[in-house]
Amino acid sequence: MDIFERLRQNPGPLGQFADYGEGYYVFPQLKGEIGPEMEFQGKKVITWSINDYLGLANHPEVRKADADAAAQYGMAYPMGARAMSGQTDYHAQLEVELAEFVQKEAAYLMNFGYQGMVSTIDALVSKNDVIVYDIDSHACIVDGVRLHMGKRFTFQHNDMESLEKNLKRAQRITEQTGGGILVITEGVFGMRGMQGKLKEICDLKSTYDFRLLVDDAHGFGTLGQTGAGAGEEQGCQDQIDVYFSTFAKSMAGFGAFIAGDKDIIRVLKYNLRSQIFAKSLTMPMVIGGLKRLDLIRKNPELKNKLWSNVNKIQKGLKDRGFNLGDSNTCVTPIYLEGTPIEATVLAREMREVYGIFISVVVYPVIPKGMIIFRIIPTASHTDEHIEYTLNSFAEIKDKLAAGYYTKIAHDLDIDFTQY
Numbered sequence: 001m002d003i004f005e006r007l008r009q010n011p012g013p014l015g016q017f018a019d020y021g022e023g024y025y026v027f028p029q030l031k032g033e034i035g036p037e038m039e040f041q042g043k044k045v046i047t048w049s050i051n052d053y054l055g056l057a058n059h060p061e062v063r064k065a066d067a068d069a070a071a072q073y074g075m076a077y078p079m080g081a082r083a084m085s086g087q088t089d090y091h092a093q094l095e096v097e098l099a100e101f102v103q104k105e106a107a108y109l110m111n112f113g114y115q116g117m118v119s120t121i122d123a124l125v126s127k128n129d130v131i132v133y134d135i136d137s138h139a140c141i142v143d144g145v146r147l148h149m150g151k152r153f154t155f156q157h158n159d160m161e162s163l164e165k166n167l168k169r170a171q172r173i174t175e176q177t178g179g180g181i182l183v184i185t186e187g188v189f190g191m192r193g194m195q196g197k198l199k200e201i202c203d204l205k206s207t208y209d210f211r212l213l214v215d216d217a218h219g220f221g222t223l224g225q226t227g228a229g230a231g232e233e234q235g236c237q238d239q240i241d242v243y244f245s246t247f248a249k250s251m252a253g254f255g256a257f258i259a260g261d262k263d264i265i266r267v268l269k270y271n272l273r274s275q276i277f278a279k280s281l282t283m284p285m286v287i288g289g290l291k292r293l294d295l296i297r298k299n300p301e302l303k304n305k306l307w308s309n310v311n312k313i314q315k316g317l318k319d320r321g322f323n324l325g326d327s328n329t330c331v332t333p334i335y336l337e338g339t340p341i342e343a344t345v346l347a348r349e350m351r352e353v354y355g356i357f358i359s360v361v362v363y364p365v366i367p368k369g370m371i372i373f374r375i376i377p378t379a380s381h382t383d384e385h386i387e388y389t390l391n392s393f394a395e396i397k398d399k400l401a402a403g404y405y406t407k408i409a410h411d412l413d414i415d416f417t418q419y
Ligand SMILES: Cc1ncc(COP(=O)(O)O)c(C=O)c1O
Pocket: 112, 113, 114, 115, 117, 138, 140, 186, 190, 215, 217, 218, 246, 247, 248, 254, 255, 256
């Protein structure tokens, strides 16, 4: 079959929604300054779907640092990959400061978290090694594991019994190959908001020989006393062998980094193919990154405000009878029972009637019959935003229970049977 013909016939899990939902449910455009109030399709909405946890995206000092660096260096400098012609003192300085912040000896910058994680996994393992990773891992981990030439096993999400079973399987293999074991999990699972059980995983190190790689995209800046993440929160940061975070969340930018022992970071920096064969991070993001980190370090009140908002909205939702699952982080999932059609109708009503912009997650990301509305509180949300949103959710809950959205869904002229 012609490749293009196949693509036209099967546009993929997200592509199938293109005709119906593009511009609204997929690729929606939020306009205005990043913050808790933005514009969607000409209307003001309260945004609960942006990972600007600490509210740094529009912090005046951040905007100024980014703009000054762009004026001084442009968006090109330094040209080339770090290893070829893309090195600057600022890149090195940001690495030193990031390492110190996450309590590791050394760090290395990466252009994007996704590619960075793929390459980190690729650089860490050889074909004799075995990877054991949480089944709910982010796509960047899944895709990194796909490059691995040796064995890989998943363990059930956050299930230590399943992890141990798979460590035993891995051990039997490495005894024959002479390789090692790499365990990979996340500090915070971004869809449902559970922390990875890092402490319990680290405790298994006394029984099994393995190295631990943690994707702490949502934990960096939000968890732990100093904001060093889920490992600090659980008291085991020193046992995370390779720590990873993106700048796309608390750092409100783009880029990422890994951190760990000096000698290992040094080897990785010579072997991360996504960095060796790609252009260095631009100066606005590096100098802007230093400014963001400085603000995070010097203003613990940002994290305190974030958590005060998280606690208010999570308590408010629970008091109103909502099921938030097992979230023990800022990520606030609201579990409702319903079909993807009802979820679509609900999301539209949230935006059009209540002016609330929120992500909705349905099957196959979560089991059939469930809908998750995922709220991401930030330090910039106010009590008014929270109160208004809580009251709106209480109203839609009653309407959902009364079958209101099922009726609208049936009246809609959309053939959802194919989805
Ligand atoms: C858990 C997790 N890991 C990795 C990434 C990818 O990071 P980036 O956006 O920098 O590619 C994301 C999303 O940003 C994420 O949520």
